[in-house]
Amino acid sequence: MDLNDLSPLLNTPSMPFDGLNEKGLAIGMAAVPESPTPSDANNKSIGSLGVIRMILDHAASVEEALTIMRGVNILWNGGPQLHYLIADASGKSALVEFVAGEMVVLYNTNPWHQATNFLLSNTSGSADGICHRYDVLSESLQDEQGDLSLGEAMDLLGDVSQSSTQWSVLYHLHTGQISLAMGRHYSEIHTFQLEAPALAD
Numbered sequence: 001m002d003l004n005d006l007s008p009l010l011n012t013p014s015m016p017f018d019g020l021n022e023k024g025l026a027i028g029m030a031a032v033p034e035s036p037t038p039s040d041a042n043n044k045s046i047g048s049l050g051v052i053r054m055i056l057d058h059a060a061s062v063e064e065a066l067t068i069m070r071g072v073n074i075l076w077n078g079g080p081q082l083h084y085l086i087a088d089a090s091g092k093s094a095l096v097e098f099v100a101g102e103m104v105v106l107y108n109t110n111p112w113h114q115a116t117n118f119l120l121s122n123t124s125g126s127a128d129g130i131c132h133r134y135d136v137l138s139e140s141l142q143d144e145q146g147d148l149s150l151g152e153a154m155d156l157l158g159d160v161s162q163s164s165t166q167w168s169v170l171y172h173l174h175t176g177q178i179s180l181a182m183g184r185h186y187s188e189i190h191t192f193q194l195e196a197p198a199l200a201d
Contacts, residue, residue, distance in 0.1 A: 015049045016056065020171040020178060023060035024089030024197030027052055031080035032119050036101040038073070045073040048082050055086070062092045066105060069096060085115045089173040089197050097121045112146030114138060116160070133160040150179060150189075158186045173197070 018028035029052065046054065051074055059065040065086045076082075087093035093113040095106040097120065104121040114137040118130055128135060140148075140156050148156065150170065157168040161184050168186070170179040176194035 014053055016052045017049065018169065019052065019056045020173070020176070020194065021056045021059075022176070022194055022197060024173040024176070025056070025059055025061065025065065025086070026088075026171040026173060027055055027065065027084060027086045029082040029084045030115055030117050032083050032097070032117055034081045035097075035099045035119065035122075037076075037081070037098040038101050038103055040073060043071055043073045045075050047075050047077050048079060052084070061088045061090065062086050062094050066094060066096070070103065074098070083115060083119065085113060087113065087173060095120060110141075110146060112141045114141060133162075136160050154179070154181060154186050154189065157181070158184065 018026070020026045029048070051069060051072060054072075055065045055068050059068055065088075069084075081098065083095060083097040085093065085095050087108075091111060093108040095113065095115050097104045097106070099119060099121050106120060114134065116131045116134040116137070118127075118134070120127055123130060128138070136159055137156065140159075144152070153170050154168065157170075158181075161168060165184055167183070168181045172178070174197065176196045178192040178194065180190045180192070181188065182190070
């Protein structure tokens with residue numbers, strides 16, 4: 001085996017597209033339409049994936065993750081603008097978007113939280129009808145009150161997958177289990193186990 005051919009893999013830990021850490025905090029992202037992003041000369045600048053790495057390394061809660069995000073300027077570096085969905089083992093979650101030069105935080109009002117590829121904070125009133133995939137998620141989660149089995153959750157991810165979907169993943173925030181389907185092969189689930197988070201009483 002020529003290790004030189006594998007050298008690009010050494011960079012992958014610094015470029016996560018989503019993830020779960022040992023504290024039970026998960027973060028994911030999705031591309032959204034462009035909108036002016038805040039910039040503060042007193043903050044350090046970091047790439048759109050680098051901030052995910054920073055949060056996974058240093059945050060144990062949604063609020064700690066938001067503190068990190070408020071302290072940096074996020075650079076898209078030629079890639080699409082993103083919004084970020086963050087959740088922790090307490091049940092709290094937040095969708096972070098950048099609109100009109102401001103960072104907007106939308107907290108969950110239910111035991112679930114969903115996002116697809118549009119800026120939710122740009123909607124007035126209901127988001128119904130803006131994105132079919134969002135509507136499918138919303139209806140299913142509402143019907144089940146967010147309480148889906150592993151199989152049901154994977155089926156739902158399959159229902160909202162696209163031809164470009166490379167993977168779908170479920171992060172179990174209380175147990176540290178990761179359930180992964182590659183290339184829309186939802187009948188083949190790969191399971192990984194982190195050490196279970198130590199949750200506060």
